[in-house]
Amino acid sequence: MDNKNKPDIRERTIENGLLYPTNVELIMLILGSGNKQMSVDVMAQKINDVLTDSNIDDVVKNLLSVKGVGQGKALAVAAALELGRRHCSHLKALIQTPEDILPYVQNYAMCAKEHFVMITLNGGHEIIKIHLISVGTVSKTIIHPREVFREAIKENASSIVICHNHPSGNCVPSDEDIETTKFLIKASNLIGIPILDHIIFDCDSYYSFLEHDFLFKNKNLL
Numbered sequence: 001m002d003n004k005n006k007p008d009i010r011e012r013t014i015e016n017g018l019l020y021p022t023n024v025e026l027i028m029l030i031l032g033s034g035n036k037q038m039s040v041d042v043m044a045q046k047i048n049d050v051l052t053d054s055n056i057d058d059v060v061k062n063l064l065s066v067k068g069v070g071q072g073k074a075l076a077v078a079a080a081l082e083l084g085r086r087h088c089s090h091l092k093a094l095i096q097t098p099e100d101i102l103p104y105v106q107n108y109a110m111c112a113k114e115h116f117v118m119i120t121l122n123g124g125h126e127i128i129k130i131h132l133i134s135v136g137t138v139s140k141t142i143i144h145p146r147e148v149f150r151e152a153i154k155e156n157a158s159s160i161v162i163c164h165n166h167p168s169g170n171c172v173p174s175d176e177d178i179e180t181t182k183f184l185i186k187a188s189n190l191i192g193i194p195i196l197d198h199i200i201f202d203c204d205s206y207y208s209f210l211e212h213d214f215l216f217k218n219k220n221l222l
Contacts, residue, residue, distance in 0.1 A: 120157035145187035
């Protein structure tokens with residue numbers, strides 16, 4: 001399968017450009033080949049699954065935990081990610097509306113589990129970094145203020161935006177989403193790093209707590 005797929009993907013990418021391949025096919029291009037334990041397409045799918053549920057600092061360790069993925073391939077994928085990160089378009093991206101955030105978290109919209117993401121912003125409302133805080137089940141994810149604000153404090157963020165996907169396709173916040181948001185607002189008041197918005201999103205739509213005046217109504221909860 002390696003010999004059949006590799007040239008086809010390469011030829012199609014050369015013909016159509018790097019926006020053409022899927023994420024799995026991009027990983028296949030990075031890997032170049034599979035090994036005796038698994039074909040390159042199977043390995044690429046496994047690696048893609050790991051990347052979806054990993055923060056950048058854990059990528060190599062998590063990839064090495066996949067049977068059949070050795071140091072060379074794990075480091076090749078991690079190096080490609082790091083190179084991409086250094087050229088990442090979201091760095092210093094100006095966030096003025098909830099919709100400005102969506103392009104940078106939309107990759108989680110297709111996930112079958114809830115992914116809770118935190119975006120740190122500087123004083124000019126420019127993105128510092130995007131953090132995957134928690135991966136939950138199909139309908140819920142467990143969030144603790146410690147995980148949300150630890151990186152924000154380390155990065156000296158002036159504010160943050162929190163987001164999570166709804167695999168169900170319904171972006172209306174659940175009772176748990178509302179209680180979690182209130183809980184995190186209390187923590188933000190104590191820590192002094194305001195939450196500018198909580199955005200729930202799927203492939204086609206989103207719900208902004210800011211646009212529904214929820215944050216203003218609940219900013220003095222203590």
